Amino acid sequence: MLSLPPNGVVKGHGTGNDFLLLADPEGALALTEADVAALSDRHRGLGADGVIRAVRSSAIADGASLLEEHPEAVWFMDYRNADGSLAEMCGNGIRVFVEFLRAEGLLDAEDGDVVPVATRAGVLPVRIETDRYAVDMGRWSAPGGAEALEAGFDASVGVAGLDSPRPGLRLALPNPHVVVALEDVAQLESIDLTKPPRVDPLGEGGTNVELVVALGEQRFDADGTPNAEGERVVGIVRMRVHERGVGETLSCGTGACAAALAVRAWAGAGAPDEWLVLVPGGQLQVRVLPEDHVELSGPAELVARAISM
């Protein structure tokens, strides 16, 4: 078993997408894929969807140039999937990451502050709100370009429990996602995600797969009070996800962004910019911003600390 850092490892989650977080300010911990898989094992280890290491940006390989451009991005989020593979970004994880830094006394920040976090997807601003975090996830893109967005689909996805492959839309957040529309919630609940969906074309790094059902729109007042005449229109999506390097998870932040972006593309002109994504582990908010940016907001909770034997 990995010899954990002096403060042990903290378990946290964002809408049920759970992580083990380690403080490694000087980058002294050489985490191997086997270490991450052992830690993430839900029977022989502590169990998690991913492992997140907090390293000072000054201690990572290209830290000097990163800090030259972003001197305020003091912390780097090193996210690994449960199987030990690297991923470019983790939308639920970055919220839990900031909550962890604050709880460990590694970051002095309060409600209203914006904390820039260095990630493999660039430096992303995380805004602290009273009971949640809002992250500008940066620019999203469609690997199939405008043509794919226009057509609505550029992949074929076979899912256990469905009689035939379904069309899917590839999106990058920047980690890879394919979003598949299903008929209704009953069908969404009936599919078997214990096996990875069969995606064609499948990029060499694999992909996360979101199965979604669009549930229409709801109207709210500016303060969020439900009001059928309200001026705020919010699209509602139900989602399940099979994550690359993990399997089915209760939630996926980048996946929720992909789901909202896909349903918005399929809805065409006039579709809302605000989305509520209902995942098995809770609810996430997605806001489509100008210049192809997308914002994810949701809760972050720390559960317990474990130390080495």
Ligand SMILES: N[C@H](CCC[C@H](N)C(=O)O)C(=O)O
């Ligand atoms: N759970 C993460 C996504 C991890 C994606 C990872 N499975 C990949 O290989 O891209 C999230 O909340 O965004």
